[in-house]
Amino acid sequence: MNTTRALILSLTAGLLVVTFLLVKPFLQFILLALLLAYPLRPLQRRFEPKFGKQLTAGGLVVSATIALVLPTLWLLRIVFREGRGLLTQVRSGDVEFTEVERWIENVTGEEVDIMEAIQNGFQESGLGTVDGAVGLFQTLSNLAIGLALTMFLLYYFLKDGDRFYRWLDATLPLPDHIQSQIRQEFDDVMWAVLASHVLIAVVQGIVAGLGLIVLGVPNAIFWTAVMIFLAVLPIIGSFLVWGPAAVYLVSVDQAVAGGVLFVYGAIVVSLSDDFLRPLIIDRYTETRLNPSVVILGVLGGVYLIGFIGIFFGPVIIGSLRALIDVYRSEYIEETIDTEETPDEMPDSTPTKDSQSRDQEVPESVNEQ
Template sequence: MTPSDKPAQTPLEKGSLMVLLLAVTVALIWILLPFFGAILWSVVIALLFAPLQRRLRHKTRLGATPAALLTLLLVLLIGILPVVLITTALIDEVAGLYLRLQSGELNPLPYLRGLFDALPSSVVSLLQKIGLGDLRDLQVQLSSALAKTSQFLASQVYSWGQNTFGFATSVAITLYLSFFLIRDGQQIVAQISRAMPLAAAHKAELYEKFATVIRATVKGNLLVAAIQGLLGGLAFWFFDVRGALLWGVLMAFLSILPAVGASLVWAPVALYFLFTGAVWQGLALSAYGVLVIGMIDNLLRPILVGKDTRLPDYVIMITTLGGMAVFGLNGFVIGPVIAAMGFAVWHLFTQARTPQD
């Protein structure tokens, strides 16, 4: 039977098929939700490294499966392994910080007194007006905050230890899915494309936009985060700030937020240096933060993210923040992707409504 010989579907059959399709799709999404993060990052890994797999096949004449396995090994060496090592070192540093807080070896109260005594009288008057001028009250509040911080750090270290198996399982699922997406990604994309009721040119444009935004967002943000975290951690180590690794990782994490991220860490430390009489350290850290750490964000992010996505900087920033507010850490990928796809769909819609000459 040729396609033209197929019997026409009745409206009831078409409606039933659509209801069934919707129900099955919702059920599939529901059962896959627990693995949302693993699926997302397997797609990201496939989009980033599938071109490498194709080049390996072309240059080494390897089959699809060996080339995909070799590509996955490279992902482990340059992506997963460094993250695991840094996370392990970070857990040790957080545990050490908790022990120093508990034993009293690390006591921020004298630093607070020195900072308070170094403040100009106008600032002290302003603090008194808003109820923060009493050093004893501040010490009580800080002691309470330190106690809560100690409890939080202890619970986090315990939680990390408890979740090691879950994290390892998630990584294993991600790598497992990545292998098949790297190896069979082109066939999977072709099948999805055939199922989409859109013109071929529109499908190609949407897929190109989706792939480009994910590659640019992940490569750009992760590269900027890694560089800013490394530079910030080295600066803190040079100025003998305790917990340089912890602060460097925190700067890398916060640098996902465009423009202001890393400065939320180094700027208060620079101000502390200035107020406590360590003028050259404060000025040097401020200059380093603005001219080196800040310029990395201002120079690299527009080149690596904005140029390829063709989205304005303010759109990238607000969709990154919104994505992280809704989806957590994964939102720094999902937010800009949704924005870019939205722009692309509106562009296609506008083109379809515009009369052609």
Template sequence: MPAKVSAAKSRAALHISARVCAELLLVLVAVAVALWLLDRMWSVVWPLTLGLLLTTLTWPPTRFLRRRGWPPALAAGLVTVLFLLVAAGVVALIAVPVASQSGELTDGVVEGVQRLREWAAGPPLNIGDAEIDRAFDSGVDRAQDGLGSAVSALVSGVNTVVNGVITAVLALFLMFFFLKDGPRFLPWLSRQLPGRLATDIPTVAARGWSTLGSFVRSQAAVGLIDAVLIGIGLWILDVPLVLPLAVLTFVTAFVPIVGALFAGLVAVLIALVSNGLTDALIVLAIIVVVQQLEGNVFQPMIQSRGLGLHAAVILLAVALGGNMAGIVGSLLAVPVTALIAVVWGYVREQLAEPPAEPEDDGEPMPGAALPS
């Protein structure tokens, strides 16, 4: 006969399940409140986060200067100025060649549109000028109807640009202060916290800082690989503006998904207006292959090695971050996941039981010297 279910054990299991569910519910509520507070304070949190990421890039030269006896403020100021000069140089490296060839590119765009129109007029589409004109008139009517929406979008875009400039300025100032006073932060934090927190939080903060540095370095390595591979492809096809496009690819690699799409679109457009449709399709194929290698091979492998995270975890984190917060979520998904892993690893260390000491049975260990 089958064993009879114990009522006492069933009630105990039900009580345990209810308690676990209640505790998980409390944790989810706490997480929801934390996310709500984070959203309310985003105007401060985002510049702070960006400043920390920039500091991980600029801290090695600052540390080098400080070890050579430079005052902290002078070393931080010099590195900040050099960082601004490098950023301005990158912008100039992209903008100046494009501006110098803007006329040629504009003529190429017009010619490309005309070619597309002639191609559409022939078989198999056989779209005549009348259909094209009607489609153009329809597009104009829709544009006029949506003028109010366009104005709203323009105002929103201007506000976004202004907010971006303010965020960048705040991040640069925070970077300077982090470079100048960063080494004094953890000792100061230890003095402000009571009990075990004076040890636990500075330790986790130090490990988190190391993790952020690994993330930025790995992202730079991935961007460099993308820039080199795509640059070689553009150079073989004799596409103009190879160096600016390679630099643009490297810079936009720090913005996942959208950055790659933007750099790829620019490269395909320039290849179309300068080399024709065939080379543009080849460039598109090269970019798609490189981006697939980046997303599925280079980035997971390099970041998993530097951050101690499995490649599948990184892919899932980027997907979840993008769904939750768009571009910013994709950008911060990997470092946030790595920081969570750092906290969890430290908690596990503290909760782990110490290894059992071997019992002393009074006999000497093999090879031990006997007392004389």
């Protein structure tokens, strides 16, 4: 390696570190834009010849924004409305936590004052103070800036995605067939994670919501929508709703309904994840990605990069497996095949033709 090459590589490595530090505060929004680009890329390729790159990408970004913002605003509206109604009922005495507190005391042996705990939590959060209001404003401002950045990046991911792939192919020092194989593996894992998370979340939320509706849990439709969002988290997602709902039914003297809901959630709702996830992953990947890897990737991704790690944690682990598979197929198995294949040696076993020639020679000699 000459001095010029070493200097360029050193500067590139240094600038990569600085660039990562620059984008780190917005890493989740960048990954969110990449995540949204995957299901939208087929639509971009389909309508691009008819409407052009810019118009197609812009229309998809606007459509994605509306599809994300409207359900979120609807959900927030319901949350605020239900929360205000519950607060009014608690203040008027229509809703009491006596039964719940008594049930908790019977189970744990500890006296609990739920209203006092709620008031203390509200005071500690600082939501009613000036500092709390300023902090909430900063959070909302950062969220708005991040979402605007997401839509901005999504536009260019859609418009210039093919150009980026061509640049990547020309830059990476890998043979074309290896790049194609790695990209195909990455795409398969990405689609499998997306499909498994989204479809299972919808199915689990609806199945659990049917249980809430049948057993008479208040505001069951709202909690069904909440469970669809929470069910993206494997294992504990929808349990955060149907578990407390079962406790609520027990606390209001509906022990049978609470027990039925708990058994229904533990068996039907929870096992739907174990049943559906392998089917969906097998549908989108040639080499099966074990569901335990998906769960490990989800939990590790959340700890590492936050909420968006729910999707990219399994993708990172799946991509690592893909790279290992490519290395094995390209280098290890090829080496083993070369070592096991014997050198071509002349066959000393007489063939049928050679035997016939040997028999013909004496005859010709005799004729002479």
